[in-house]
Amino acid sequence: MKDFFILYTETPWDNLNVEKLTQIRVLSLKSILKTYPVIEPSFFDDLNSKIIEYNHYMWVKSIKRIVGPKNEDYEISNWNFLWAFDNQRRIFQFLFQKVKEQGILVGLAPPELSKLFSDHGKDAILRTLSLLTNPSKMKFLLVLGAKGKSIAEEQQLFHADKNYGEKLNYLRALKDVPNIQGEWYPSFDPRCPICGSFMKEIRGYRVGFGKLICPKCGYEKKKETH
Known part of the structure; x- marks a missing residue:
């Protein structure tokens, strides 16, 4: 042969x-x-x-x-x-x-x-x-x-680049998902009743008297304790 x-x-x-x-x-x-x-x-x-x-x-x-x-x-x-x-x-x-x-x-x-x-x-x-x-x-x-x-080799690189692009698009899409906020882990903080943004805890507040504030509109509320 x-x-x-x-x-x-x-x-x-x-x-x-x-x-x-x-x-x-x-x-x-x-x-x-x-x-x-x-x-x-x-x-x-x-x-x-x-x-x-x-x-x-x-x-x-x-x-x-x-x-x-x-x-x-x-x-x-x-x-x-x-x-x-x-x-x-x-x-x-x-x-x-x-x-x-x-x-x-x-x-x-x-x-x-x-x-x-x-x-x-x-x-x-x-x-x-x-x-x-x-x-x-x-x-x-x-x-x-x-x-x-x-x-x-060029075809392999093309496929690799294409796969990377698809992964990158997926990661970018994750950033737009509600509750992600551009981070890898979801936030469980309560939302502001005024503007809908996530409330953040005021650091350094007196022990036993937790307080939350909206970083966007400034709305404040006491933190609920269980």
Whole structure:
């Protein structure tokens, strides 16, 4: 059974069109080699130097979502997609996941590459990576990186913000409920017969002679004792 990763990216060839994402499907290396090959840091260092030195080697932040074979969403910050075209008009597409100081080769396309890697294994991988870092043999090479948070993360944040907003609205509504008075606990003080506000006890009044006063209109009455 063949497994695939799906990449969603803004379109680098269309001024990074944010209105429409392009979907790219790559075959999982685990479907071919039963494992994900580890790529040494020297390859990525070499690639970075070529991007700085040569105009036909480029880096663009455009990835917005990575979905795995089991429909799982990944955090996109540690993923890169390499898209290259050599002088013999061959296309190369590789999906890498960065883990600590190394990169994991996770997916590839087109199908011809999967057959090459399946037939020749590690040797084919090394020869291909060597080709990709040879500017004289490449028509262009584009590396896509993550742009902001993934769509999945943004949706989670939206739901979280929405839930918080609903909770906040609920709390605000509580403040308008009679008997709450903007506090968390209801008041059982008697109401003023004149204006309807809650009566407050006069502090410091003589012991045994309780007295209530309305803070709004000033009405006073003796406090009932039981």
